[in-house]
Amino acid sequence: MQELADFVTPLLGLCREAGELICSHYYSPGTTEFTAKHDRSPLTLADTQSHALLQAGLLALDASIPVLSEESTADALAGRRGWHRYWLVDPLDGTKEFLAQTGEFTINIALIEDYRPVLGVLYLPLERTAYVGIPGANAYCYRGDPRGQWVRAPLAVRPLVPGRELAVLASRRHRNAKLEECLGWLREHWGPIARLDSGSALKFCQLARGEGDFYPRFSPCSEWDTAAGQAVLEAAGGALLGMDGLPLRYNCRESLLSPHFFAIGDAGHPLWRALLEEGRF
Secondary structure, eight states: OHHHHHHHHHHHHHHHHHHHHHHHHHTSTTTTOOEEOTTSOEEOHHHHHHHHHHHHHHHHHOTTSOEEETTOOTTTTTTGGGOSEEEEEEEEEOHHHHHHTOOOOEEEEEEEETTEEEEEEEEETTTTEEEEEETTTEEEEEEEOTTSOEEEEEOOOOOOOTTSOEEEEEETTOOOHHHHHHHHHHHHHTOOEEEEEEOTTHHHHHHHTTSOSEEEEOSOOBHHHHHHHHHHHHHTTOEEEETTSSBOOOSOSSOOBOOOEEEESSTTOHHHHHHHHHOOO
16 A cells, blocks of 8 residues: 555645646636547647656556556557556547636546556646545545645545435536436435536545545446546545446556446445436446
């Protein structure tokens, strides 16, 4: 655990540097300029420059740990199935939100060991705030102050309380019949629901700081979208589970797409076991 804790301070500095770079693009006149990737998702200069900065910084931190980033080339990833320890990075999670000027974007960095995230950092560039989790150890929110120092506070998920609205987190850009079916099941088995929409990995931050209860995902995303959030959420007392009820694992398949999942705050509550046993989702 100590080795993982030793990574935190340099990672915070690296995220701050990449975050300032992203913000310089966000506030520039050319923010809306982008190219389309093979899957038609947008790619901006902020994405590619943040990728280059983070990759160089992570390799300088420990050259023995390879880097898998959303913006890595196919050739660079050719040997990734043989990696048992590597950095998994999304240099700008929420590019569509970046382009739409909603402010809802993050930098995601996770350290993967033997198919699971053992350290995660979610950094919010506009707020100069980082959510850091080491599962089995601790989770903290770090806020940058005007002097360049970090002020930290512990993170913890909140318990489900009977009679309180269930705060369900969702993406503002992904709505489908399966999500509506799940929400209907929750209304039937719990009661009133408050739906809170936001972009990128911010939903993991909300769960980890006790401002939400549940984040179901039935639309496509990739492993770099979930790994850092999983580490932070688990460290704060929550869970990120596939439809089989098991924690998500990484670099186990040819595809880098993540399966559908449930991100849960109060992971021990019987509501979630009943939902998983339903088997419809």
